[in-house]
Amino acid sequence: MSIEITMPRLSDTMEQGTIIKWNAKEGDAVSAGDAVADIETDKATMEMQVYDDGTIVKILVAEGDTVEVGTVIAVMAEEDEDPAEVAASVNVQPAAQTTQPKQAAADAGPDETVQTETPVQPVMPAAQEPAPAETVPPVGAAQQIVAPATDGVGDGRLRVSPVARRLAEAHDIDVRTLQGSGPGGRVVKRDVLRAVDAGAETAAAIPPSAKAVVPATPVLLPGPIVQAPTVLQDQIVPLSNMRQIIARRLVEATTTIPHYQVTVSFDMEKLLELRTTLNEQLAEQGVKLSVNDFLVRCCALAMYQHPEFNASWGGDHVKIHGEVNIGIAISLPVERGGGLVVATLRNADQKSLRAISLETKLLAEKARTRGLSIDEMADTTFTISNLGMFGVDHFTAIINPPNSAILAVGAALQKPVVRDGELTIGYEMAATLSLDHRVIDGAMAAQYLRTLKGLIENPATLLV
Amino acid sequence: MSRQIEYRDALREAMSEEMRRDPRVFLMGEEVAQYNGAYKVSRGMLEEFGPQRVVDTPISETGFTGLAVGAAMMGLRPIIEFMSWSFSLVAADQILNNAPKMLYMSGGQFGCPIVFRGNNGAGGQLGSTHSWCVESLYANVPGLKMAIPFDPYDAKGLLKTAVRDDNPVFFLESERLLSVKGEVPEEEYLVPFQQALIRRPGADCTIVSFGRPLYFCLEAAQALAEDGIECEVIDGRTIRPLDIETIVESVRKTNYCVVVDQSWPFASVGAEIASQVHERCFDDLDNHVARVHADDVPPPYAYNLEQEMLPNARKICEAVRSVTYNA
Structure with a gap:
């Protein structure tokens, strides 16, 4: 048989x-x-x-x-x-x-x-298998035990105490990844708590941690800040599955794609004004547009005008895509094991700001709570990574294959600018485009950025 | 330092105060009057209240408990002392079949506000027939209440509440606790029914018990604390009505529960509490509720065997370690 x-x-x-x-x-x-x-x-x-x-x-x-x-x-x-x-x-x-x-x-x-x-x-070790001592379950990652044949103690059933199951749910830990220490391999409370602690350690190992000691009220101290000394220790942090994927894909991207970067500054004055106006007028309808929502629309419209940007390297050919699908990098909370995913906004060139804003919010929320489906992460043709909310001036990003470009966006900052020969204060935002030179040459990149700059600096186009 | 008195004196104060307060209250039982009580609980009461209200009876539990049922139906509020609850068994028809059902059967016309009180549990080498723990057997019957005081404070406060209750109250004292001294205020107080008390707080495992075994629970909790297992010891105080809420609240915190019940395990108070905890706390439990009972045998006479048959600190420690996966 x-x-x-x-x-x-x-x-x-x-x-x-x-x-x-x-x-x-x-x-x-x-x-x-x-x-x-x-x-x-x-x-x-x-x-x-x-x-x-x-x-x-x-x-x-x-x-x-x-x-x-x-x-x-x-x-x-x-x-x-x-x-x-x-x-x-x-x-x-x-x-x-x-x-x-x-x-x-x-x-x-x-x-x-x-x-x-x-x-x-x-x-990965299953509940009824002896696991190596250093096994720390990947928080947020999931895997399966398909009941294997009877062997030894376990009859293949997953045994979980009720409170362990509840705690695991609360901490978003898949009990099937845990090694049960109770009778017959039952997963009990302490197994979950250990996994929670392990997850917290992993989180704590990521500097700078949000948990960094920040006094609730600023206290002026005469000398160096005296705190209970936190002893730093060597730690081995096992890789979550997501971390493994990130590592594999980004090494692949940096080693196989001939990257180059083009940086441009945008005058954000009008876009920010427009955003303020729209958000004021549409507040009652629950609309709250972010700068990123505008950028998604700008990039998507520019892609439509420059289809050679909406392309993938195919080894012996370049594939130009028929849909403009903008990927948005979303960082995941440490409780879910950290990492990041790229959510797909399909046909973004055909969507209004309002639709982009709503869809982005829903995707980000889902990514951070329940996780995105493969569909919700598939088929991007261009990616935007925005660290502007963290006050970053500018940075470069690694291309997310099979895209040919990624836009790294910094913060819109008040800066001295020269306008009509006068020195004045303006809002400037730097963005750096990383490109796959196999697909897109420098002049093409410059043309795309000119289009993008035109859209950003004359945002009325976005409305009509 | 406030006043320290013995458990037996606390019981007497409760009875005397209630008899002074309410002329319908009287005490009846074997040796309660002339002899000042087989265990000196009613010392001096004959002198104060006279033979009309502190009544010696023959050795005839069926008779005098029946008398109490009749008296209560006619409006008096008897306190019936059993020298031992082991002797109440011959009066089962009166105390189980008549008293708790009378209010129901008479359509509310006749209640039975009686306190049945006396020593419960193995007294120490009294043999199989005189070492009864009746809580599980009797608590099965609807219409009665059941209180088990742990210390002099509760002995007085719960007994006063029992006397004022309009239902038959089974008041289970312990021969082993009569000489225990404890703080009892001079001023009047009542301890309400269905209000469990946390005798020792802890976060790691809930232990529920009643009456004398609580001392073993506290001893076990002390030993376990030295190993880092902090037990929350709950004194249920009344079995009927049962304050399950306090137990549930604790188990939701600790996720483990051990019930210590000095009666036999089968169809017992311990089984009932375990069942209710399982129903109410299923998602909060990290293990099944464990029970420590008297062994399922008639109480032995030999001292060493009797001690081994009853719940003790060692058995409770073992149960807590096992249920918390620390065995």
Whole structure:
């Protein structure tokens, strides 16, 4: 009997998964425990193990493809089977499978032998497996235990005390990532609290921490500020899945993309005035436009005028996209493990300021609380990273592949400016565009920025 | 330093004050008058109140409790002393089948405002038949109230409340506590029913008990504190009505609960509290509620076996460690 390997449900919110990489190919013999594929979910990339010895006879979902949870992604022949025979018997219908709902199968309990699908599991330690001592659960990351066969103490059930479950929810920790210290591997309160502490340590390790000692009321001290000495210690902070993804993608971006930067300053006077006016007039309707909302619209309109900016490097071609999808970098709160995601504002060139503002707020809120779905992070064609709210003058950003450009935005600051030959005070904002030179040359960048400058400095265009 | 008196004297003060306050109140039981009480609880009361109101009875629990039921129905407020609650069993029909149901069965015409009081629990090598802990057996019956005083202060305050209550109140004292001294104010006070008291605050595990076993709980809590486990010891004070709110509030804080009940485990007060905590605190519990009871055997006579059969500090420590995953 052949074994079907299905797309595992690796988080609560996971509905589909993307095969990032197959680590085995058709015809490869594999052993139980081998990580045969890297799967990207809405939250993280994880390795997927097989639970049987055998031979991979058919790979049904190609690298880069996204399928629903429960979809058969590969077929294995068991040890005592002839792989060729099994391969011949596989009825390849991947298209049908991508739409076939198999959630019930994925959710099936251990005693429901719905079909001969082999349970797959991320390599991260599960509750019933002995975990290395340094394992600290990635806060906010999620993964799955698909009930494995009975072995030792555990019967594959996840045991969690009621208060542990409640605490984990409150701290947004997936109990399935925890090593239970109670009887039979039960996850109990202290296991969750340790994870919370570990998360807090991780957060505390990020300088400068928001928790930095700031007196509630400023106190003038004659000498150096005397505080209870906080002893700094060496710490090993395990990588969350998100941190691993950030690391992998950004190393890839900086090492493969020939970056260059172009910086320009914008006169923000009119835009800020317009923003104040609009926010005053629309306050009753709950509209509160941010500078970033204007920038999204400006960038999107400029993209429309410069389609060569709305493009991706394809190795032997450049792909110019038919949709202007602006990505907005959103930093996540430390309680969720920190990190950042890029939310997608689809067809931003066709959206009003009001729509952009609303959608951005909803996406940011969701990203910071429940996490974004893959759809909500996919298909960006350009990204904006704005640190203006932190008072940053200017900075450079790393391109978010497969984009060809990213705009790093600083704060709109009061500065001495020369206007009509007179020195006066104006609002200036510096923004730095990082570009992929394979796709966009310097002159093209300059033209785009000129268009952008025109939009920002004459913001009436944004309204009509 | 305020006044320190014995538990037995606190009981007498309660009865005497209530008898002075209300002429309908009288005390009846074996040896309560001439002998000044088998345990000297009613010392001097005959002298003050006379034989009409402090009444010696034959060894006839069925008879004199029945008399009390009749007296109460006709408007008096008897206090019935059982030398031991073990002896109340022969009067079960009176105290369980008549007194608690009378108000209901008479459509509100006749109540039974009686206090049944006496020593409850193993007194120390009294053998199987004289070592009853009746709380679980009797608390099962609707229509009665049940109070278990821990110290002289509660002995007086709860007994005065019991005398004023219009329902039959089962007042469970302990022979082992009669000589315990404690602070009792000169001025009058009452301890209301259904108002549990935190005898020792703590954040790590809730221990609930009543009466004498509370001393073992406090001893255990002290030992556990030395190991860094801070127990919150709750004195329920009354079993019926039960102040479950105080218990629930504590368990919501500690996430663990151990119930210590000196009666047998099966269908017991401990089982009832565990059940209510599970119902009310399910999402707050990190483990099931643990119970420490007397072992499920008739009380042995041998001293060492009797001590081992009853709840004790060692068993409570073990239960707390186990339930908090510190075993």
